Amino acid sequence: MKRTTSEEKVPNIPTLPEPTEEEWKRIKRRRKQGLPVFPPSSEREMQEMCLDLEQKQDDAQMEQFSSQSCQNLQKGSQFMIQKWQNSIKEELHTETLTKEKEQQWIEYFDSSVEAHYYYNPSTGEATWIKPSSNNIRKLGK
Structure with a gap:
């Protein structure tokens, strides 16, 4: 690591003022949304952000669709199981009546x-x- 001597000049790095309360809210909101805190520096970066946002929305929609599909499948399965159980009960009842009649x-x-x-x-x-x-x-x- 190179040490600076008093003779070397340290470049002046501009310091930013502390964000205002309004800016902090915006920063937190953008982080929650998964968006960059600072605006894009180029058109390409803007396009990438838009594509990323679209992908996230598509993923969210697919997750919701999958969840609904699973729920519908589960309801359908429960209905079919109930129907099957009812048919078994009817068959057993019919068999019992038939046996009683035969006897x-x-x-x-x-x-x-x-x-x-x-x-x-x-x-x-x-x-x-x-x-x-x-x-x-x-x-x-």
């Missing part, structure tokens, strides 16, 4: 052979052997 037997008495037989109106099945079902209705002798 409904009517007990008849055949006087010619003097024996009971069982008939299932849902399936059209008839048998001399008593079904294991508890749903047996007895009809006359």
